Amino acid sequence: MLTRTGENPLVGVVMGSDSDWPTMRPVVEALTEFGIGAEVGVVSAHRMPEDMVAYGRGASQRGLRVIVAGAGGAAHLPGMLAALTELPVIGVPVPLKHLDGVDSLLSIVQMPAGVPVATVSVGGARNAGLLAARILGAGEGPAAARLRERMRSFQVDLRDIALDKGAALARRVAGAE
Numbered sequence: 001m002l003t004r005t006g007e008n009p010l011v012g013v014v015m016g017s018d019s020d021w022p023t024m025r026p027v028v029e030a031l032t033e034f035g036i037g038a039e040v041g042v043v044s045a046h047r048m049p050e051d052m053v054a055y056g057r058g059a060s061q062r063g064l065r066v067i068v069a070g071a072g073g074a075a076h077l078p079g080m081l082a083a084l085t086e087l088p089v090i091g092v093p094v095p096l097k098h099l100d101g102v103d104s105l106l107s108i109v110q111m112p113a114g115v116p117v118a119t120v121s122v123g124g125a126r127n128a129g130l131l132a133a134r135i136l137g138a139g140e141g142p143a144a145a146r147l148r149e150r151m152r153s154f155q156v157d158l159r160d161i162a163l164d165k166g167a168a169l170a171r172r173v174a175g176a177e
């Protein structure tokens, strides 16, 4: 079952289980900040292979332009979706109780040549959402130009936050003297 956020979802956000949602939620939050609608759901290569094939094969035709796929453990979902679609796929390694997400990271990042998955850090879901926004912003037309503009202003905010941190550190150092 797929849920939509926003109008005309351009990004598919899928995960191997609902237990991945706490890790994956920042993907949707980042997309929402940039005004990008998403189609969100559980799709598992292991547990529902036929549905996963249908999802990957139909993604582009449904209007999606980027897929963000998160999974933990033996995380085959992002790579299998990349094999099934021509859309860019961003993989999010989800950390589980054992192995701290290293298993998932290696499963996602070590793709064979010809089937790329852009892998973010373990639990790096927010960056996956931001990367999806950048991919959409790299296109032609006014909507893409607006996304690039929003990304530039987001980057200015990041600089301001870093400057504030620098000022806070300076105060702490001065207090320690």
Ligand SMILES: Nc1c(C(=O)O)ncn1[C@@H]1O[C@H](COP(=O)(O)O)[C@@H](O)[C@H]1O
Binding pocket: 015, 016, 017, 018, 019, 020, 043, 044, 045, 046, 047, 070, 071, 072, 073, 074, 075, 076, 077, 078, 094, 096
């Ligand atoms: N790695 C995969 C895939 C897959 O890659 O197809 N399907 C489910 N899972 C992962 O299994 C973990 C445990 O799932 P449960 O919590 O449902 O037992 C989740 O992190 C999920 O992403």
